[in-house]
Amino acid sequence: MATKTRIVGIAMDFSPTSKLALRWAVDNLISRGDQIIIINVEPPHADHTRKELFVENGSPLVPLEELREINFTKQYGIARDPEVIDILDSASKTKGAKAVAKVYWGDPREKLCSAVEDLHLDSLVVGSRGLGAIKRVLLGSVSNHVVRNASCPVTVVKGK
Structure with a gap:
């Protein structure tokens, strides 16, 4: 019996903890033929050439x-990160995973939960900066919100 191809989302803001989450997912979660979707949420006030077309x-x-491609970074305002590209290339070559990316604009908590539904994710992996209790109350925790509200399993990878 053939196994179902899974769709695994990785929340990516190009911080060290989001890259750690990507590495963890590739090493521990991704299987042959799975699809990896890198999900980047840009601030709502960000002004990029493609935002007007796809803001909703x-x-x-x-x-x-x-x-x-450099055009991608200019059009969507995302940093071209060789480390992320290398991790995705490796996953593609060694595990036959298909890697794609999607950019949203808005509140990361809301957009990541919406992405779970929109993209029919089987799983979502997010990094955690490890905010203390006071900072978490003041700033809010994206990972905490997503764990509580996403409709799929969420794995939180903590930074060192």
Whole structure:
């Protein structure tokens, strides 16, 4: 019996903890043939050439090949990160995983929960900066909100 291809979302803000979450997912969660969707949420006030087209539902799914291009970073305002590209290339080559990205604009807590539904994610992996109790109350915790409200299993990878 063939196994179902899973769709695994990775919340990516290009911080060290989000890259750690990506590495953890590739090493421990991704299986042959799974699809990895890198989900980036830009601030609502960000001004990029593609934002006006896709502000409501996010960008189209962007294939790994386009993530390498400088035009992608200019159009969507995302840093071109060689480390992330290398991790995705490795997952593609060693596990046969298909990697794509999607960009949203708005509150990361809301947009990540919406992405679970929109993209039909089987699982979501997020990094945690490890805020203390006081900072978490003042700033809010994206990972905490997503764990409580997402409709799929969520794995939180803590930073060191």
